[in-house]
Amino acid sequence: MKILTNWLRAYLPPLPVDDAQLAEDLTLRGIAVEGIYDLGTGNGSLYEMDITTNRVDAMNHYGIAREAAAIYGVALLPLNTELPKHSPSAKDFSVKIEAEDACGRFTARVLRNITIGDSRDWFPGAEVDTYFKLLEQKKISNAVDATNFAWLAMGQPTHAFDLDKIEGGIIVRRARKGEKLKTLDGIERTLDPEDLVVADHAKPLALAGVMGGWDTMITPDTKNVLVEAAWFEPMAVRRTARRHGLHTDASHRFERGADFAAAPVASAIVSGILLANGGFIEGDLVDVRVPAMEARTAARKPVALALSEVRRILGTTIDKDGITAATVENVLTALGCSLAAQGAHDAAWQVTLPSWRLDIEREIDLIEEVARVYGYNRFANTLPAFGGGVTALPWAQAESAVRDTLRAAGFHEAIASTFCSAAEAALTAPQPGQSVPLGNPLSEEAGMLRPSLVPGMLSMIAGNLHRDVSDVRLFELGTVFSGTTEKVDERPALAFGAVGSLPQQSPLHPARLIEFHDLKGVVEQLLARFQTRAVYFDRFPPEAGLMPAWLHPYRAARVTAEGATVGWFGQLHPAEAAARKLKDPVLVGELYVDRLYKLPLRKPAAREISRFQPVRRDFSLILDESLTWEVIDQTLAALQIPELVEWRVREVFRDKRIGARDYSLLLGVTFQASDRTLREEELQSFHAQVVAAVGKTGARLRT
């Protein structure tokens, strides 16, 4: 919103400050001046202002002048509403408010013999041209310009009708079904029975509080004018404006609550300007009011205010005296309230509220006004005492364990979009058909609440590769959504993705592409942070339909811990990789961390480290391809030899010379006792047990 300081100052006695200081003082009281443009000596400045939605009263020159008057303790000058004597009328112009829930006041003034033409300079010391140009207000005709002037001056929308086009009188009513109205923008509108209209006895004339009608607009031929100044109920105007996709200066004001008392004032301003070109007023101002609406606005009940409450809420000031009864009285009076001392109580008032401040309705609103005009920065900085404790979120430690582990494994944390496309949702949703669409998505690609973090992870990986960043390690901890549009479930999830080589860059060591087991190691390390006894990595035949469609069916695993599925990971399905133009194998996974967070974190406990020499033995095995490491692993575990302290695969080797369906595996085992050096016979017995057990699985010792 734009404000001219010269216009503003016309409503005030000379102020002791220049425009820059005035801007700062206003801004510090919540009437924010965002920019000041000097218009040259004597021309004052143009303020670019940002007024909060609750302060519709200050969205005009007189309203801001009122704020300035309160700040500097000077008297605001009254608006000029003087009009020439009117000639009598045989009968008052007929105005009827039918929709009493939507129109609180309607004033009509009949002006006859009016000359429509260019606007004359009605403003002392300024030209309409200059002012309207600065304020970006189009100049149209003296009648329309006059209504715009009144609105810019004091915020009340008015409307000028060509009186001769009005049949009978005015009725403010709801539209009838199927009624049509061509509005000033030239659009023929079909009205809704909820729309509020200003009508005559035959037809709707205007969308009340939103926009005038085409057929009754002022033209150069207009001789007689009806000036409307009314008060419409905010919600009624808001609904009508919204229904027709209109947001006008008038609707903006009415939606936020106009000044019930301002209608006759604005009517006088507009009439005065028009009469300057000749013509006369016919009859008294017709002023129809709805008492129930008046009681809600201009004639509200006083609000009780106590100094003790002001102090309880606002606290300590840097000024010695703080907020006194005089402070309260001065501030509120300057803003247009009137204060009556309340009974026997000290420093308590009944405050009558100004009609233009519908945002003030409670004691706390008055307290805010006191604080605002007194100056926020005159309050002290104090710290409240506190006797309570601080509690952490139950999963805070688990979450930071997950974060630390992934970061230590070289993964950067990322944050992706909360949304994905319907196709991505269908591909990655853990439960089919449980994805939730948005009603007003930002784009089609972001039409769904993500059911999985995988779509975001894949697009971040693709983004890196397309930017020629070949090594990617990312993880995201975020929320995933499932359910229906009736009920949406949210759960925390973890996704990770990796592509590129290991080590990342080395001139000396051969690099290799990162593969499944690199990621499996990360998952194992992650699970090791929790107290888990049973962690399994399962695979499923593709026909089981259990494997997520985004994973390579033979290079992926389900992760289970304590019997519950905690996630999936593996190589991205080659078809998905191709669809995203990704050449190197992409490793990606998702863990349902809410299930992990239910497990306690592993508490480190030290065990005695054996002083006795460990004995290492290697076994070279030949296995059929169908025989997995897991079988060997479980067989050795089942031996339950306490001295068999460790076993691992040292090497896996495939070669045609071994056999078409066979592979070789080098198994390394470690025997160690905690209380003695192992004897040769013992070792031989363990050795034999291992050979026998492994043999039972079908593995052969290589000779």
Add this chain to the structure above:
Amino acid sequence: MTNEPIPNLVAFDEAALDQAFAALERQARDGASALSSPEAVEAFRLQWLGRKQGLLKDVSDRWLKAASPAAKKPVGERFKVLKALVETLLDAALGAGPSDAALAAEAIDITLPGTRRLTGAEHPITRTLNEIVSVFAALGYSIGVGPEVETDFYNFECMNFPPGHPARDTQDTLVVAGQERRAQRDRLLLRTHTSPVQMRTMEQQPPPVRIVIPGKVHRNDAQDATHSPIFHQVEGLCVDTNITFSDLKGTLDHAMKALFGSSVKTRFFPSFFPFTEPSADVQISCIFCGGKGCRKCKHSGWIELLGCGMVDPAVFAFAAEKQPAYDPKKISGFAFGMGVERIAMMKYGISEIGQFYAGDMRFLSQFA
């Protein structure tokens, strides 16, 4: 190893002895200087000190024993010196490990870059969130969280945005599909601020409350350099008896100094939020120019950073429906909220908000 036998001595005069022993001494020194491995040292030891075939035994056998009684003393003295030398050389070889020459052969180019293992970086948003949260944790604030999909009631109505209120226009809301037929307060939407967690907390817990709420929020905003449909907020709420506006000022002034340095100043402006009254915007003195005015602060010396205010009694009235202790005549409180992206952009010099959500390794690596 077999040693070449040492020559027999032909003369036992001083000069001849000196010459013969000097030759052996040279041989010992040369041999010792070429030792490059533990094996070579062992061979050197056997060569000189071997009990059966060692050179010293040879010297003893063939020179000392062959010496005339008169020559025994000069030969013996020189033998002792030689033996001490060999032992010294051997000790040195054993202690010093491989020779310099051997080590030189193992030279590498230490100017080649180190092999780095990637260190994962904390996301700048997580980092900033944690910094903010820990400042308030030190002031006695616990952490609270709430859902990202909220009802109209929690996001708007109980925060004193009545249905149809113009203030709702300022927060363009993303809504879940298919809500039209539901009662307004049950309609599902993506929370536009973290404020609903204020109410969720108060419904669960009577005063006193001190809570800080980090979280992701969404608005139907077009993306540009400083706006994103996804962003993060940290919300705070403090409710107790006798909480005042000056407490709000003091708390935020302290927090801003803790986050941006003790020389930072704050100033408060009246503002409007439906759920607080009085409401304020807070500016801090520009952290780039110290308040003198620069491009970053648009030459004003101040940077707008957060919104806050005293909890509106209407909000307490909603809380009191479940927890009657939220009687606005007896208790009071303040709330504040700040945009995490904006603070992170300022702290780390980030110019495009979109970088936070792109997962670009080059961007994220800077925070490792």
